[in-house]
Amino acid sequence: MATFIDIQNISKRFLLRRNRSGDLKSRFLGIFFRERREIVDDLWALKDVSLDVGQGESIGLVGRNGSGKSTLLRVAAGMHRPTSGKVLTRPGVRITTLIELGVGFHPELSGQENIYLNAAIHGLSRRHIDEIYRDVVDYAELSDFMDVPLKNYSSGMQMRLGFAVAAHLDPDVLLLDEIFAVGDEDFQKRCLKTVHRFLNAGKTILFVSHAAASVRSICRRVCLLDHGHLLFDGDVDAGLGAYHRLLETTAAPAAAPEPVPGLTAAAVEESGLRDSAELDRAWHRMAAGGLWDEVGTLYFDFLRAQGLQPHHYLLDVGCGSFRLGVHLVPYLQPGRYIGLESNEDLVRAGAELELPRVGIEPRGVRVVISNCFDLAGLPLMDFAIAQSAFTQMSLNGIAQGVAMVVRKLAPGGRFFAAYYENPDPAAGDAILHPGGIKSHPDADPYHATFAVLAGVCAGVGARAERVTGWQHPQGQQMMVITRRLQD
Amino acid sequence: MTSTPDRTFRPRGGPDTLVDSNADTAGVVGTVRAVFRYRELLKHLVLKDLKLKYRGSWLGFIWSLVNPLMMLVVYLVAFKYILRVRGEGFVFLLLLAILAWTFFSNSLSMSAGGIVDNGALIKTVAFPRAVLPISSVLFNLAQYLLTAAVFIPLMLLLHRTPPAAPMLLFPVFLLLQLAFTVGIGLALATGTTFFRDIRHFLEIALSVMFWTTPIVYDFRTIPAAWQWLVLLSPLSSFVLAYQQIFYYREWPGAAVSAIAFSYAVIALSAGVVLFSRYDREFSEQL
Numbered sequence: 105m106a107t108f109i110d111i112q113n114i115s116k117r118f119l120l121r122r123n124r125s126g127d128l129k130s131r132f133l134g135i136f137f138r139e140r141r142e143i144v145d146d147l148w149a150l151k152d153v154s155l156d157v158g159q160g161e162s163i164g165l166v167g168r169n170g171s172g173k174s175t176l177l178r179v180a181a182g183m184h185r186p187t188s189g190k191v192l193t194r195p196g197v198r199i200t201t202l203i204e205l206g207v208g209f210h211p212e213l214s215g216q217e218n219i220y221l222n223a224a225i226h227g228l229s230r231r232h233i234d235e236i237y238r239d240v241v242d243y244a245e246l247s248d249f250m251d252v253p254l255k256n257y258s259s260g261m262q263m264r265l266g267f268a269v270a271a272h273l274d275p276d277v278l279l280l281d282e283i284f285a286v287g288d289e290d291f292q293k294r295c296l297k298t299v300h301r302f303l304n305a306g307k308t309i310l311f312v313s314h315a316a317a318s319v320r321s322i323c324r325r326v327c328l329l330d331h332g333h334l335l336f337d338g339d340v341d342a343g344l345g346a347y348h349r350l351l352e353t354t355a356a357p358a359a360a361p362e363p364v365p366g367l368t369a370a371a372v373e374e375s376g377l378r379d380s381a382e383l384d385r386a387w388h389r390m391a392a393g394g395l396w397d398e399v400g401t402l403y404f405d406f407l408r409a410q411g412l413q414p415h416h417y418l419l420d421v422g423c424g425s426f427r428l429g430v431h432l433v434p435y436l437q438p439g440r441y442i443g444l445e446s447n448e449d450l451v452r453a454g455a456e457l458e459l460p461r462v463g464i465e466p467r468g469v470r471v472v473i474s475n476c477f478d479l480a481g482l483p484l485m486d487f488a489i490a491q492s493a494f495t496q497m498s499l500n501g502i503a504q505g506v507a508m509v510v511r512k513l514a515p516g517g518r519f520f521a522a523y524y525e526n527p528d529p530a531a532g533d534a535i536l537h538p539g540g541i542k543s544h545p546d547a548d549p550y551h552a553t554f555a556v557l558a559g560v561c562a563g564v565g566a567r568a569e570r571v572t573g574w575q576h577p578q579g580q581q582m583m584v585i586t587r588r589l590q591d
Numbered sequence: 592m593t594s595t596p597d598r599t600f601r602p603r604g605g606p607d608t609l610v611d612s613n614a615d616t617a618g619v620v621g622t623v624r625a626v627f628r629y630r631e632l633l634k635h636l637v638l639k640d641l642k643l644k645y646r647g648s649w650l651g652f653i654w655s656l657v658n659p660l661m662m663l664v665v666y667l668v669a670f671k672y673i674l675r676v677r678g679e680g681f682v683f684l685l686l687l688a689i690l691a692w693t694f695f696s697n698s699l700s701m702s703a704g705g706i707v708d709n710g711a712l713i714k715t716v717a718f719p720r721a722v723l724p725i726s727s728v729l730f731n732l733a734q735y736l737l738t739a740a741v742f743i744p745l746m747l748l749l750h751r752t753p754p755a756a757p758m759l760l761f762p763v764f765l766l767l768q769l770a771f772t773v774g775i776g777l778a779l780a781t782g783t784t785f786f787r788d789i790r791h792f793l794e795i796a797l798s799v800m801f802w803t804t805p806i807v808y809d810f811r812t813i814p815a816a817w818q819w820l821v822l823l824s825p826l827s828s829f830v831l832a833y834q835q836i837f838y839y840r841e842w843p844g845a846a847v848s849a850i851a852f853s854y855a856v857i858a859l860s861a862g863v864v865l866f867s868r869y870d871r872e873f874s875e876q877l
Contacts, residue, residue, distance in 0.1 A: 110609055118875060178874065181717040185871035192609035203715040212643055221639060224632035225716055233631070 108197050108277050108308055109157040109180055114189035116150040116175055116332075120565075137529070145563045149175040151332040152189070157277065157310055162303055164323035164340070165312045166347045172332040173312045174281060177201070180310065181279050200226055200275035205283055206266025211255035215246060215265060218254050222269045236272040244268035263287060271298045277308040282315070296321060316344050331511070388425040388453035392492075395539070395577055396427055403491055404431035406574065406582075410520070416486035419444060419479075421509060421521075422493030423471065425454030430462045433469055442482060446475035477508035484514035490521040492580060495549040499560055507564035510587045519566075519585040522576065524551035537579035554583065561585050618867035625719035632718065636726035637733060655738050659689050666807050678809045680838050683746045687833045688806040690742065694735035695772055695826050696797045701727035702776030703793055706784045710877035720870045721863075724780035728773050743837060755840040764832045764843070767855040771829070774858030777866040784869070784876050804830055822850060 149172045157163060157180075165173045178184045180191060181201040193199065208225045209218050219240055223233045241247045244264045246257075254262060270283075280299075287295070299322055303309060313319050319326060319340065326343025328336040328350070336346045389396045412418065414437050423429055423443030432441045445451050451473065455466035472479065488509050494502055509519050524543040526535060534542045535551055543551035554570060561568040567588045574582035626633070645651040663686055670676045678684075705724030706713065713720060747754075782789045803824035805813075810831055813821060821827055828851040832843040843851075 107609065182871070183714075183717045183874050190611050192611055194609050199717075201715075201717045207715050208712055210639060210643070212646060213639065217639070217642070221632075221635045224629070224635045225712070225718055227629060227718060228631065230631045230634075 106159045106194065107156050107192075108159055108194050109155075109199070109310075110190075110192040111153065111155040111157075111176075111180060112190045112192065114150050114153045114176070114179055114186045114191065115148065116172075116179055116184060117187040118147045118149055120145045120147050120563075145565075147565070148332050150179065150186075150329075153329070153332070153334045154189075155327060155334065155337065157308060159276075159308055160303075160306050161325060162309045162323045163311065164319035164326045164343070165310065165329065166314070166316075166319060166326060166343065167329035168350065171329040173329055174203075175332075176329065177203070177279050177281060177310065177312050197277060198227070198275040199277045199279065200273050201279040201281075202270055202273075202283055203281040205270055206262060209254055209262065209266065212253055214251050214253055215241075215257070216250040218265065219250075219269055222266070223273070226269075226273050228273065236274075240265075240268045240272050243271060263291065267291070267295065267298075275307070277310070278302065280309060280311045282313050282318075316347070319344060386453070386457065388450050388457070389427075391447075391450060392424050392427050398577060399491070400427040400431055402576070403428045403489065404435075407432075407487065407489060407520070408435075410487075410518070412487055414440075416440060417483055417514070418442070419482070419485045419488040419509065419512065421488055421490040421505065421519075422446075422496070423454075424450045424491075426458050426469075428489065428491060429454065429469065430458055430464065433459070433464050434462070438468060439470065441469065442485075443469065443471040444477070444479070445471060445473060448473050477505050479508055479512050482512060484517065485509075485512050486514050486517050488513065488517070488519040490519070492522050492549075494521050494523040494557075495543065495551075495580065498550065499552065499556065502557065503560045503564055506561050506566050506585055510561075510564065510566040510585060513587050517587070520571065520582060521585060522574075522580040522582050523557060524549060524579070525581040526551040526553045529553045529555070539578040541578050554581070557583065562588075619863055622719060622721050622863060622867040622870070626721050626725060629719050629722050633722050633726050633729065636722065637730045640726070640730040641733060652737070655734055656741055659686070659693060659738055659742065662689050662693075670807055676808070678812065680750065681809070683750055683838050684809060684834050685807065686742055686746060687837055688804070688830045690735060690739055691768065691830050691833055692801065692804060692806055692826060694731050695768070695829075696801075697734075698728040698731040698772045698776055699779060699793060699797065700790075701731065703779040703783045703790050705776070705780040706873050707787070707877065713874050713877055720873055721777060721866055724776045724866075725773055728769070728776050731772075732769060747837070750838075752837075752840065757836045757840060757842045760843065761833070761836055764829055764836070764851060767851050768826075768829045770855040770859040771825075771851075772858075774855070774860070774862030775825075777862035778858075781866050781869050784873050800824060800826065803827070805834075806830065810834075822846065825854065828854065 153172075153176060155163075155176075165176060167173050175184065178201075179186050181199065182191065182193075183201070206218075206222060208221055210221070213221065216237075219237060220233055223236070223240075228236075241250060244261075244267075246261060246265060246268075249257065249261065254265075257265070267287075283295075296318065299309065299311075303322070309322065311319070311322055323340055325338065326336070326340045326347075327334060328343050328347050330350060335350075336343050392399075407418075412435075414435060416436065417440045418432060418436060420428055420432065420441065420443045423445050424447070426433070426443065429441060429443055443451070451471055455469070459466045459469065472482070490505070490509075493505070497505065506519070506521075513519060524535070524537065526543075526545065534544050536542050541549065543549045545551060554568075558568040565588050566585050568583050568585045571582040571584050576582070645654055648654065650657070663682065666685055666689075667682060671681055702724035705727050706720060709723050712718075712723075746752075779789060779793065803821060804826045805821060810818065810821065810827075822831070828847045831847050832851055835841050835843045835847070
């Protein structure tokens with residue numbers, strides 16, 4: 105079997121420009137105001153994808169919205185230049201891309217003129233179009249309308265005409281985006297029949313689809329893409345199975361996480377610290393800025409007011425010594441609380457001193473020790489909370505954190521984050537907050553304007569909004585970050 | 592939730608038989624070859640524009656003749672009867688220049704939007720993008736030929752000018768102007784995709800160029816010191832060539848021919864190189 109298209113280690117980066125107007129005025133303002141500056145961000149639509157398409161193959165490309173399927177199709181078609189990697193094609197093999205039906209149809213032109221124009225756009229020669237013209241008209245069942253302008257066609261007639269042309273293009277390789285979805289059941293049946301006829305003639309097809317039934321009926325091989333990675337390439341049943349498992353984890357996270365090894369059991373008796381007032385002077389509580397119990401309860405009540413239920417998954421970003429964990433672990437169902445912390449000593453102190461004090465077995469608490477938001481292998485989260493992680497992080501760190509956390513949010517999931525707000529973008533000095541805490545624009549604890557933080561979030565595909573009605577004893581503000589859905 | 596990629600071994604036809612469709616060497620040659628392969632599309636795009644332009648209008652194609660005629664009348668009244676710029680054969684020279692200028696400026700205005708105005712097409716079908724700006728130029732060439740076919744014989748008749756050998760060079764210079772216009776059109780289409788300002792700049796540039804081209808004045812009447820400057824203006828050499836061929840019935844001068852030829856070659860090669868370098872990025876910019 106000869107290879108027709110050989111896709112080698114393709115990556116594709118799109119540059120997303122926020123605040124884009126690109127004109128001189130905004131560029132000028134951008135010199136003075138950080139939030140007016142154009143932010144250019146990377147979106148990796150494909151990461152190191154390799155695939156070869158052999159003669160006579162029928163490959164289904166499946167994956168969630170935004171997983172990179174259509175980008176892969178366009179790269180294979182040569183419509184996008186890959187950022188890295190190669191697309192090799194066999195010379196002389198005619199490749200046709202069908203992403204939409206009736207491309208280039210003009211309402212003022214007659215049916216006949218539109219057939220010729222549309223077929224020519226797909227690269228057919230004059231002679232070839234003359235040859236298929238009669239069949240196209242018969243197939244569309246529109247022979248009485250060929251001299252009527254397209255604007256007088258019903259939408260169903262236009263679709264029939266578009267499909268009739270597509271069905272007669274007769275390429276060697278068809279790169280097919282999901283164009284069936286638009287029609288009624290009868291139309292879809294006709295489409296499937298035509299595709300089967302095409303395959304029976306030994307032709308090759310690469311088919312992007314969400315519909316398992318269509319894939320099963322057309323394809324002999326399935327490739328599953330997620331977040332631009334090729335997760336699976338092989339047998340149809342196994343591929344669709346993997347795809348469904350992926351959809352299920354998105355819809356209802358069910359996989360039970362295992363406890364992270366490395367969290368040692370507590371030796372509470374030896375510590376001798378039982379009293380909360382005494383503990384307040386302990387280093388791990390001081391590290392959290394004091395007011396341990398008060399702030400922990402405040403966050404816990406806040407989360408429940410925001411709709412946190414025991415069956416939800418929650419990620420505690422910067423969980424420290426479990427100031428919030430001591431409330432959440434008993435409240436949530438087992439395994440649904442997951443802590444994230446970069447300072448292992450804080451976690452150890454929490455596991456040894458705080459968790460046992462409220463009767464929690466530290467072994468059952470899942471904590472990820474990471475300073476780069478490595479959340480691989482975790483289930484999707486309904487809630488994430490950063491108590492004061494943002495006050496200890498530079499904007500770069502926040503950008504990375506938001507990007508990683510937002511990816512782990514289940515649909516509708518929310519990421520709450522407290523921060524010190526700088527109300528006056530023009531002032532560059534330290535700000536004194538209630539409780540005597542001083543924040544800085546360039547040092548820990550950090551402050552920033554909401555607009556800047558929102559811009560950072562937007563830069564990584566997230567949307568930030570202020571949360572009102574939040575009262576923090578030390579003047580921290582609260583915002584909620586959600587994933588911005590890609591279309 | 593994820594399976595490791597399960598890639599079964601597939602025998603390949605030797606890798607030497609596959610070609611990298613993105614290789615830089617595929618650029619210029621590939622573009623030229625692809626446009627030739629899509630000549631049927633080129634034809635249909637030009638026909639579409641021609642049909643749509645006057646479809647439904649009462650005078651139809653006659654409008655193509657009325658437009659240059661009206662321009663001619665306006666400039667004639669302004670320069671001959673108001674400003675009293677008297678010159679031999681003013682109308683004939685003016686007409687040759689106006690036709691060539693209209694072909695040039697309309698081609699550029701249209702082809703500058705050749706990519707950005709066809710976003711839907713570019714995002715859904717893989718075809719050589721160069722077809723779009725080239726079809727804009729060819730559409731205007733068709734308009735030019737249709738009007739020239741009426742007006743030039745008419746003028747020759749009115750001036751009782753017998754055919755002369757230099758007139759045989761007309762197709763050559765028209766071809767050079769076509770190459771020149773296609774080259775600039777390709778460059779403008781590429782540029783406008785990345786910088787939309789170019790369209791606005793083009794409008795200004797065209798109105799300046801109108802006056803630096805010998806259209807409403809006779810090249811032979813301007814001071815010798817300025818003649819070089821006017822001659823170097825983009826369209827002047829072509830306009831002068833047409834005037835020499837048809838009105839003066841003489842062979843185009845060496846300077847005029849050299850400038851026309853080099854402008855055409857430079858513009859066309861620069862346009863094709865620039866376009867082939869960036870055409871894969873158009874679909875992301877729209």
